[in-house]
Amino acid sequence: MTNKKKPLLSVRDLSVSLAISRGGGIPILESVSFDVAEGDVLGIVGESGCGKSLTALSILRLLPKSAVVTSGQILFQGSDLLHKSESEMRATRGNDIAMIFQEPMTSLNPVLTVGEQILEAIIYHERTTRLAARKRAIETLDIVGIPSPDRRIDDYPHQMSGGMRQRVMIAMALATNPKLLIADEPTTALDVTVQAQILELLRKLRADLGMSVIIITHDLGVISDFADRVMVMYSGRVVEESTTRDLFDRPLHPYTEGLMRSIPHIDEDVARLHTIEGIVPSLGEWPQGCRFHPRCPYSTAACKGAVPELVGYAPDHSVACVRYEPSKQPRSQLASR
Incomplete structure (x- = not known):
């Protein structure tokens, strides 16, 4: 997740659990890490229930009372928001x-x-x-x-x-x-014409004001047109992170690939759009190993083991999939990286 610009926001290993009793809770975000550079736009994508909005609410410390940050850092201009008092956070929200x-x-x-x-x-x-x-x-x-x-x-x-x-x-x-604007599904429930107007407005404001933007959406068309970088989330984890161009040119994770194939193209005559089989698992019902493996067309026995970590596969492109872990790749492929 290399970025040459100075990060305005750095989220490191953020984990959040839903408290169900004094003895424990259900993990709902796990080891989420990303940067937002000054003046850049980060797009966060994924199906409903993947943790996109929860990540945004964690940044502003607006989580519901039953949700608790269990580990990690949220560094804004070098200061950890998780260590700020509530009065300091009120001054940050809506202002910075x-x-x-x-x-x-x-x-x-x-x-x-x-x-x-x-x-x-x-x-x-x-x-x-x-x-x-x-x-x-x-x-x-x-x-x-x-x-x-x-x-x-x-x-x-x-x-x-x-x-x-x-x-x-x-x-x-x-x-x-503000220095950072978080837009959570800013074009949902709007018709296509108004969507285009809102995106054009955000693009102009970003250019005029020089602010950083996090845009949360399930619409990859919005991402391709507006974001500099993209973070793909699935079941509370980051599964891929890259520049927008590289992600659309070369999606690595099977989930990202499925999302890309689901985009309708005006020049294609298809009777039915591609769909990703199955549904996002419910909280507390995540499968062992890779959480996407029950829906993945490339799933193997290795996918049911440990949860794959997000690793750098190429410059500015990281993925969490056993197919791209160094130990799983042929020597020739490793040498070409």
Whole structure:
């Protein structure tokens, strides 16, 4: 996972468990590690239940009470967020690190105007007057493409379309100029045209503001168009991590390969799209060894042993699969690396 740029965020061996009793818990994230460089976009992909959103919530320490970080580090600008007090984290959330949550209709407060919700963050973090905060909120709504922002700032969420509510969520996240923006499924439930508008907006804001972005999605089309690097997750673990171009040119893990084959292509005439057989295992029901082996077309007896570690297979490309472990490769292949 080499990256020449200075990392803004470094997550190291992050593990999270769901507490079920005083005596133990169910692992839900295991040994998750990745970097986000300054100004870069990291895409996190995988099916529902793979741990994508949980990883994001761990960064902001917004995990549900039943979930506990059991090990690891979350280094933001060199400081471990796991060691910060709750008051220090409140100062970090929304100020240095902001998040766009999945569903704006449930994330926005229905009894407050959108302006009130944006003003709250500005006043809290910047200790400014209400008048100055309102002016800043109108400017931010204008930046994200809300028409007549000086009027729409007094609208309630139900008075806006899904695309406009998503823009409001982006405006709330950007109101305090964060260094890192986490976008959790920012285009879910939006039609194709609005999806394209939201992605173009995020791309422009990233270029204009120079902020880093983590985008969480199951849509590989979004990733290919927006991310610099990609991290593929399955059952609470990272199974592959690479530059976007290299991942699409040469997917290594069978799960990544299956995701790629599931993408419809406009120039292909197929009666049925490719699917990955089976389903993501439920929490606490992960199989022994590689967690993907029950669904993997290349599964062997070796896959049912120890869980494969994420290892560097090529420059800037890591994979967790026994087929790419040094001990499993022919000498000729190792010599060519």
